[in-house]
Amino acid sequence: MNIKRAFRVWQRHFTVYTKLYRTSIVLNFVEPVLYLVAFGIGLGAFVKDIEGVPYIKYIAPGIIASSSMFAATYECTYGTYVRMTFQKTFDAILATPINIEDLVAGELLWGSTKSVFYGIIIIVAISFFKMVDSMYVIFLIPVLFISGLIFAEISMICTAIVPGIDSFNYFYTLFMTPMFLFSGIFFPLKTLPPIISKIAFWTPLYHLTNICRACVTGKSNVIIVDILWLLAAATILAPISYVLLKKRVIK
Amino acid sequence: MVIIKARKLTKYFGQICAVDNVDFDIEKGVCFGFLGPNGAGKTTIMRMFYCIVAPTAGHIEIMGMDIKRHASKIKSKIGVMPQDNNLDLELSAFKNLIVYGRYFEIPYKISKRLAYDLLDYVGLTEKAHENIRNLSGGMQRALLLARAIINSPEILILDEPTTGLDPHSRHNVWHKLKDLKEKDTTLILTTHYMEEAEKLCDKVAIMDRGKIIIIDTPKHLMETYGGNLEDVYLKLTGKKLKGEENNNNNEY
Numbered sequence: 216m217n218i219k220r221a222f223r224v225w226q227r228h229f230t231v232y233t234k235l236y237r238t239s240i241v242l243n244f245v246e247p248v249l250y251l252v253a254f255g256i257g258l259g260a261f262v263k264d265i266e267g268v269p270y271i272k273y274i275a276p277g278i279i280a281s282s283s284m285f286a287a288t289y290e291c292t293y294g295t296y297v298r299m300t301f302q303k304t305f306d307a308i309l310a311t312p313i314n315i316e317d318l319v320a321g322e323l324l325w326g327s328t329k330s331v332f333y334g335i336i337i338i339v340a341i342s343f344f345k346m347v348d349s350m351y352v353i354f355l356i357p358v359l360f361i362s363g364l365i366f367a368e369i370s371m372i373c374t375a376i377v378p379g380i381d382s383f384n385y386f387y388t389l390f391m392t393p394m395f396l397f398s399g400i401f402f403p404l405k406t407l408p409p410i411i412s413k414i415a416f417w418t419p420l421y422h423l424t425n426i427c428r429a430c431v432t433g434k435s436n437v438i439i440v441d442i443l444w445l446l447a448a449a450t451i452l453a454p455i456s457y458v459l460l461k462k463r464v465i466k
Numbered sequence: 467m468v469i470i471k472a473r474k475l476t477k478y479f480g481q482i483c484a485v486d487n488v489d490f491d492i493e494k495g496v497c498f499g500f501l502g503p504n505g506a507g508k509t510t511i512m513r514m515f516y517c518i519v520a521p522t523a524g525h526i527e528i529m530g531m532d533i534k535r536h537a538s539k540i541k542s543k544i545g546v547m548p549q550d551n552n553l554d555l556e557l558s559a560f561k562n563l564i565v566y567g568r569y570f571e572i573p574y575k576i577s578k579r580l581a582y583d584l585l586d587y588v589g590l591t592e593k594a595h596e597n598i599r600n601l602s603g604g605m606q607r608a609l610l611l612a613r614a615i616i617n618s619p620e621i622l623i624l625d626e627p628t629t630g631l632d633p634h635s636r637h638n639v640w641h642k643l644k645d646l647k648e649k650d651t652t653l654i655l656t657t658h659y660m661e662e663a664e665k666l667c668d669k670v671a672i673m674d675r676g677k678i679i680i681i682d683t684p685k686h687l688m689e690t691y692g693g694n695l696e697d698v699y700l701k702l703t704g705k706k707l708k709g710e711e712n713n714n715n716n717e718y
Contacts, residue, residue: 220569226565230561314517
């Protein structure tokens with residue numbers, strides 16, 4: 216892989232994104248805010264404090280995690296799939312000095328860039344409402360990049376194996392939604408049977424939520440395990456996503 | 467000088483044999499045409515040149531380099547005008563060229579000038595900053611051609627460059643291709659238009675079901691077998707060359 220060539224792919228996506236950001240930014244931004252308002256304020260009125268904080272403040276760090284997660288997954292499922300098939304962008308790019316490994320790296324980097332970007336938007340938004348207690352929140356930026364890479368890699372694997380664009384429904388319904396609901400964003404997992412926590416431990420969102428909560432509240436929860444988990448997952452998934460996508464694109 | 471050399475080139479897609487043990491040499495500076503109906507294996511060979519399709523067996527050398535080992539370097543010296551429109555639909559004609567120039571590491575200052583020159587060359591100056599969705603089919607093909615030569619390629623690969631174009635746009639493309647050939651660019655094209663092959667090609671490879679049946683100059687083929695290239699094809703394969711006209715842009 217040649218990082219300069221991967222950057223050219225990233226740059227192409229960035230150029231296109233600057234043309235479209237008005238529509239996509241609103242869509243990506245509105246959804247997490249809706250969750251915050253509906254659950255935090257609406258449901259929150261009936262929920263007692265969790266771990267000593269009001270409900271809206273409890274879920275806010277998790278919304279950073281989920282917003283950044285969905286940014287990378289939408290990009291590297293629907294976005295990548297459309298470029299690979301309908302728009303034939305991959306064909307255009309691969310006819311230039313860019314090779315498939317550069318292309319995959321560029322796609323993944325772009326997915327994680329969007330992850331960081333949409334995470335930061337939520338951080339800024341919740342800071343306005345004084346829901347950020349610690350300057351440690353700044354450490355989230357590199358963390359969001361690593362987790363963004365993981366979500367991009369998982370999505371890329373999915374993109375490489377789906378028979379058609381409709382099949383992403385399975386990915387979202389059977390994998391993304393359960394992960395979103397059972398990763399400690401909306402309630403502590405210890406209230407559920409232990410098996411749920413055990414399963415959650417094997418999902419990236421659970422660890423990202425832990426880190427987000429620790430950095431936003433500034434409470435010194437032990438998050439080293441979570442960081443190591445994310446680093447390991449990002450490293451392990453990278454070659455898998457590359458091999459599978461290569462198999463799909465290079466006939 | 468031989469610029470592309472293929473030996474025992476074979477490609478299977480699952481059980482289907484798309485290219486069946488073919489050999490050919492392409493000389494520098496010529497216009498070489500692959501003729502045959504849809505499904506003859508033309509596009510598969512083209513796509514092997516720029517490494518999107520990997521040969522099942524055999525090998526290709528381009529400019530003396532093995533495509534498996536020097537893909538990026540080879541691709542920096544070739545231009546590709548694909549069969550399907552794969553422009554960046556969200557961007558203007560100008561931006562399409564700039565983005566493409568970046569893949570070849572052309573600095574912005576140079577690619578900006580190049581982009582305007584190329585748009586002028588293909589007659590799209592007035593459309594430079596227009597969204598390409600507003601461009602006609604012929605204009606989009608012209609832009610694809612401009613994009614394919616932004617790196618001043620030594621070899622230009624044209625996969626059915628004029629399919630789906632009206633006669634006027636088709637003549638425009640032919641005119642540009644002749645011009646490029648005069649500048650010593652090697653042209654490799656696939657087509658199922660006889661007139662196109664007769665007008666442009668110095669040499670043609672006649673293909674049927676993955677095999678190359680004969681490689682010769684159109685003139686010599688017509689003298690030997692009589693009639694035009696269409697008749698030659700019919701005599702050699704027992705089939706009509708021009709299959710069903712298909713519009714590849716509607717594949718999805």
